[in-house]
Amino acid sequence: MENLFYNIAILGANGTIGNAFLSHFSELDNVKTIYAFSRSKVSFKSAKVIPYKINYNNEEEIKASAMISSKIRKLDLVIVANGILYDNQAFPEKKISEISIDNLKKLFFVNTILPLIFAKHFLPQLSNENTSVFAFMSARIGSISDNRLGGWYSYRASKASLNMMIKNLSIEIERTNKKAVIVGLHPGTVDSPLSKPFQKNIPKNKLFSPEFSIRQLSKVIYSLKPEDSGKIYAWDCVEINP
Ligand SMILES: NC(=O)c1ccc[n+]([C@@H]2O[C@H](COP(=O)([O-])OP(=O)(O)OC[C@H]3O[C@@H](n4cnc5c(N)ncnc54)[C@H](OP(=O)(O)O)[C@@H]3O)[C@@H](O)[C@H]2O)c1
Numbered sequence: 141m142e143n144l145f146y147n148i149a150i151l152g153a154n155g156t157i158g159n160a161f162l163s164h165f166s167e168l169d170n171v172k173t174i175y176a177f178s179r180s181k182v183s184f185k186s187a188k189v190i191p192y193k194i195n196y197n198n199e200e201e202i203k204a205s206a207m208i209s210s211k212i213r214k215l216d217l218v219i220v221a222n223g224i225l226y227d228n229q230a231f232p233e234k235k236i237s238e239i240s241i242d243n244l245k246k247l248f249f250v251n252t253i254l255p256l257i258f259a260k261h262f263l264p265q266l267s268n269e270n271t272s273v274f275a276f277m278s279a280r281i282g283s284i285s286d287n288r289l290g291g292w293y294s295y296r297a298s299k300a301s302l303n304m305m306i307k308n309l310s311i312e313i314e315r316t317n318k319k320a321v322i323v324g325l326h327p328g329t330v331d332s333p334l335s336k337p338f339q340k341n342i343p344k345n346k347l348f349s350p351e352f353s354i355r356q357l358s359k360v361i362y363s364l365k366p367e368d369s370g371k372i373y374a375w376d377c378v379e380i381n382p
Contacts, residue, residue: 278324310370
């Protein structure tokens, strides 16, 4: 039987992927409420969506967000859509000479540390009545065994660390909530600001629209079972080796 998700929290709801998840789930009948958290105001027209602006640097706000979204009903699904590859100061490193402490810190904060702090506060609020899911946006590029090209040090390492955290969390939560499934998801290459500067060598049929990717990922999410916890899945339901 497919999983049922009534109460959902999405972190990073104003990103391309976060917003596409918001749009997808808000149209499903079973879904009753979606708490949407973002650094900036979330304007989404659906009675199901409850938007909150959040300061990710304030752990008390993250804790309060977890409490707010689980006050009426425990959470059935949490999605962490946050992630960073580059910004005005940081660009993916081609070689070690391009590495900087500031860029490493920035990418590790958004891609690894923040998701772990979200887990600290949101994981205890997951339902243990039915299968509940905590999904982090990971990336195939965080797979050590899949690394053939090198480069992109900060992004690769921060996503590989995220994958380790996902495994760790799955081991710990299994002791207290046997219905919880913790996974990482790879969306494919999705047309978004994050992938924009790197799209020119991607064949047209390999560059996904956010809608296509999220339809695929939601199939993965709906099919997850407790024994899948700790794993990383791609958009096509195939597991990615660490
Ligand atoms: N696009 C792809 O091809 C691709 C491929 C593999 C994996 N992914 C992963 O998918 C996730 C979403 O990517 P996207 O394509 O939707 O990118 P995007 O459109 O650039 O969205 C960026 C996301 O990261 C958050 N974010 C950005 N800077 C942040 C910061 N300084 N502090 C905290 N949060 C920050 C945003 O949250 P707010 O809503 O709070 O602004 C938003 O959710 C990322 O984890 C990315 O690594 C994407």
